[in-house]
Amino acid sequence: MSPEHRSSDGFRLRWWKLTRDRRIRRYYKVHRVIKISLGTGDHTRSGWLNTDYEPLNKEIVFVDVTKRFPFPEQSVDYFHTEHMIEHVPLSSAQFFMNECYRTLKPGGKIRIATPDIMKLARLLLDPDDAEVADYGRCSNFRQPLNRLRPSPPAWSSTTTCETGVTNLSTTKRL
Numbered sequence: 001m002s003p004e005h006r007s008s009d010g011f012r013l014r015w016w017k018l019t020r021d022r023r024i025r026r027y028y029k030v031h032r033v034i035k036i037s038l039g040t041g042d043h044t045r046s047g048w049l050n051t052d053y054e055p056l057n058k059e060i061v062f063v064d065v066t067k068r069f070p071f072p073e074q075s076v077d078y079f080h081t082e083h084m085i086e087h088v089p090l091s092s093a094q095f096f097m098n099e100c101y102r103t104l105k106p107g108g109k110i111r112i113a114t115p116d117i118m119k120l121a122r123l124l125l126d127p128d129d130a131e132v133a134d135y136g137r138c139s140n141f142r143q144p145l146n147r148l149r150p151s152p153p154a155w156s157s158t159t160t161c162e163t164g165v166t167n168l169s170t171t172k173r174l
């Protein structure tokens with residue numbers, strides 16, 4: 001990586017951090033129901049505070065889910081994340097769950113969507129299986145299988161017991 005590239009990345013990270021708190025406060029002032037999308041990528045959600053580790057545009061706020069969340073305790077109504085948690089180590093996923101629990105209002109909800117590790121394994125072992133064929137054609141699955149972490153309920157039961165999360169449900173979707 002060139003020194004110029006490293007320098008511009010460092011500048012962007014500092015700018016994201018410096019403007020983050022002001023942008024979060026502005027969102028809280030305007031919205032009665034606080035909805036936060038974590039790991040948004042380029043899939044922003046209207047009416048939500050869209051966050052990512054590498055914001056792709058000025059509408060997305062910098063948040064590192066492996067660090068303390070910049071949201072007040074018990075202030076968030078909804079968290080949403082898709083295809084993000086499988087990219088962090090288990091200890092960071094547990095920390096992430098603790099932070100969600102700390103910042104959720106009583107009765108708040110979190111939705112975590114993650115790939116089905118068994119379905120992905122079947123893509124590699126039997127790509128002609130009718131149940132997974134459409135998924136393979138429609139997904140943007142480009143990672144080696146060893147980078148993925150098991151999806152709920154494999155990690156979730158331990159993590160949720162440690163954080164105090166209750167009413168866990170798993171929904172299967174192709």
